Amino acid sequence: MRSYHLADGGGLEGLSIREHEDPAPGPGQVLVAVRAASLSYRELLVLRGEYVLPVKPDVVPISDGAGEVVAVGPGVRSARVGDRVMATVFPSWQDGPFGVRHLPQLGGSLDGMLTELAVLGEGALVPVPAHLSFEEAATLPCAAVTAWNALTGDGRGLRPGQTVVVQGSGGVSLFALALAKTLGARVIATTSGPAKAARLAELGADEVVDYRATPDWPGRVLELTGGQGADRVIDVAGLLEQSLRAVILGGHVACVGFVSGSPPPVDPRLLFASGATVRPVAVGSRAQFVAMNRAMEVNRLRPVIDCVFPFDDAAGAYRHYASGQAFGKVVIRL
Known part of the structure; x- marks a missing residue:
């Protein structure tokens, strides 16, 4: 598998792609083949070293992504192989008010979604609305919620x-x-x-x-x-x-x-x-994500996508988004 990694504050020069052994999900975890990821303003802040929350060294960037479940670990009950899913930005924030215990976030203190395979806790996953493609679903976790x-x-x-x-x-x-x-x-x-x-x-x-x-x-x-x-x-x-x-x-x-x-x-x-x-307002809980998805599905809402870049040109996606010329979401397709 291939993953992008980012040196916090290193700019695009700090973005690199590397190969790794395919990971395996542990107890309560799910392995997701990421099909699309999308950029939001937080990704530029991470890139510049200006993000307000902690960013781990050598992080796999981008909080927003969607994909398909390809394996499940022991004890997983809410996800099955073949499910189309998105990941919540703050995996532990299930419902209720935000708190310090929910600070760990994808693409920051936790590895994110600019990777071919991602291991995620089953509680972090939300089903993709049936009418949306992976590219469309990848735009939802941060901006839409x-x-x-x-x-x-x-x-x-x-x-x-x-x-x-x-x-x-x-x-x-x-x-x-x-x-x-x-x-x-x-x-x-x-x-x-x-x-x-x-x-x-x-x-x-x-x-x-x-x-x-x-x-x-x-x-x-x-x-x-x-x-x-x-x-x-x-x-x-x-x-x-x-x-x-x-x-x-x-x-x-x-x-x-x-x-x-x-x-x-x-x-x-x-x-x-x-x-x-x-x-x-800092994103939202998994419960809010699920409620929003119901509204989108009932009303057949679709996101506005400006353009889609291939995985091998993730740097080009960043450059286009940073230019301020995009009208709508910038997506990276895997």
Whole structure:
């Protein structure tokens, strides 16, 4: 078998491919032939040495992947040879709130999915929705589950008729757009440029705000909501001050991450004035993954894939994703 390995912070020069003996699953473990893996922003952070969680030396990178069960270890009951499966990013996080005990994660402190064969605990596996290919399924574990958690994981959940703001056209935002529409919400998308705006409208956005043409996009959100603001804002850029200006009094801002090296500070007075809940969202539990899959399967939702690279050109996939030109997920096919 072949696996890629990465020196944390070593950039693409630190990405190498090596051959190993085929592994065998132990008690409670499953051997998965990985058919596809996909990139998310966390992979660039690992590549640059900027990821906030521990990364083991010489790690097999990438948290997101899908494949087929080819062998099971002693005591395995929930998986069979031939099953199509995905792996959860945080294997021990089955349900409930996140905690320190759930910190081990694929492609970080645990080896990830950029490998031909992966040994995983049976509790980490989730069935692939029947209507999805391996390439499509590989896009779900990080970005899609994060979007689902951002929309539903606060104890109240998104309700039909509410308004959601999604920022940009990255993986989390595109999944949030699709899932929010499925849940009956009105979606306002922000983006840069008319071409992306047109695509977001095609994907179901009810309103699209070009923040280059309209820098005061929170003001535009207020206009589009009759001065009230959106019920939820999915903040993927770390622009919390603007998100708080765009949210309704007592609304919800899901803080997914930030894309700049030095996020701007937030005025505490704005927090009090908004009355909003600001909740950091880091992927989600296996139970949330399963619930999201049901919604996707019932509504026949499919991810937006920008392009697919072969396993031997994983570096090319990284370069394309890092360029910022992708609209949708970048997938590596094994």
